[in-house]
Amino acid sequence: MGEATGLDDRLPIRAVRKVEHAEALDEAGAAIGKAVRDRIAPGALKDALSGTWLGHALHPLMTDLVIASFLSATTLDLLGGDRDGKAAERLIAVGLASYPATALTGANDWADTEVVDPRIRRVGLAHAAANSAALILYAASLAARRRGRRGRGKLLGYTGVAALAVGGYLGAHMSFVQGVGPNQTAFDLGPVEWSDALEATRLTPGEPRSVVVDDTPVLLLRHGDALHAMHDRCSHRGCSLSDGEIDGELVVCGCHGSRFRLADGSVERGPATAPQPVFETRESEGTIQVRRSQPSG
Numbered sequence: 001m002g003e004a005t006g007l008d009d010r011l012p013i014r015a016v017r018k019v020e021h022a023e024a025l026d027e028a029g030a031a032i033g034k035a036v037r038d039r040i041a042p043g044a045l046k047d048a049l050s051g052t053w054l055g056h057a058l059h060p061l062m063t064d065l066v067i068a069s070f071l072s073a074t075t076l077d078l079l080g081g082d083r084d085g086k087a088a089e090r091l092i093a094v095g096l097a098s099y100p101a102t103a104l105t106g107a108n109d110w111a112d113t114e115v116v117d118p119r120i121r122r123v124g125l126a127h128a129a130a131n132s133a134a135l136i137l138y139a140a141s142l143a144a145r146r147r148g149r150r151g152r153g154k155l156l157g158y159t160g161v162a163a164l165a166v167g168g169y170l171g172a173h174m175s176f177v178q179g180v181g182p183n184q185t186a187f188d189l190g191p192v193e194w195s196d197a198l199e200a201t202r203l204t205p206g207e208p209r210s211v212v213v214d215d216t217p218v219l220l221l222r223h224g225d226a227l228h229a230m231h232d233r234c235s236h237r238g239c240s241l242s243d244g245e246i247d248g249e250l251v252v253c254g255c256h257g258s259r260f261r262l263a264d265g266s267v268e269r270g271p272a273t274a275p276q277p278v279f280e281t282r283e284s285e286g287t288i289q290v291r292r293s294q295p296s297g
């Protein structure tokens with residue numbers, strides 16, 4: 001690979017590239033990720049932490065609470081208006097109290113990236129380290145303030161917000177550059193027109209089959225009297241659903257156990273938060289054809 005040039009040569013991007021290639025983090029990262037997955041198995045707790053009930057990831061909302069609390073406290077320190085310092089103390093206390101649940105949602109999301117790209121795991125570890133540093137610095141800041149050492153508390157807050165900025169930058173890199181969190185089918189809605197998918201005789205009843213139709217991976221399945229076609233890239237982290245299992249009227253993803261209804265792609269259990277696109281099917285002259293569902297009305 002050539003050297004980064006132009007806009008890719010800016011300091012933050014070069015720094016994050018170094019983290020992405022820090023293979024020394026892999027052993028610890030793999031062990032921590034496995035420990036998290038073992039402790040947060042598919043089910044109600046994982047769905048709650050993943051945001052399945054919300055329709056998208058919960059972690060970004062939680063981070064807003066922590067960042068807003070710490071940042072507001074430091075803004076008060078910088079701009080004044082908090083004569084006795086109590087408002088800043090309360091804000092730091094809110095940030096500290098909301099940190100554990102926020103970290104738990106993040107660890108849960110991060111642990112499920114093991115199937116995607118090891119660079120995400122490395123950046124995630126650095127993100128967690130920076131945020132942990134911010135937590136420690138703000139905890140020390142609050143302790144200093146409560147001992148009456150307000151100046152020291154402010155200084156600790158200033159360093160804490162710097163660590164928070166690094167953690168935020170790395171988190172944004174994971175979401176917006178590495179694609180952790182978005183619906184993995186969002187930019188691939190499937191063929192608009194009826195398109196050939198497979199000769200009908202090549203689809204064995206009860207056996208899912210993966211085909212590519214107009215660049216879209218499609219899972220085909222004859223199930224009872226029905227012929228189903230569903231996007232074959234799991235909306236959670238992109239695994240192929242045809243590598244998973246069929247359980248009655250559900251498709252179960254083999255990577256993290258998300259369960260989608262064959263009939264309409266809706267999520268029966270997470271950690272997926274977005275439904276799986278399903279396609280209309282028909283057979284024409286011995287060929288199975290699919291197209292994306294037409295908007296009603």
Ligand code: FES
Binds near residue numbers: 238255256258
């Ligand atoms: S990729 Fe995670 S449940 Fe499918």
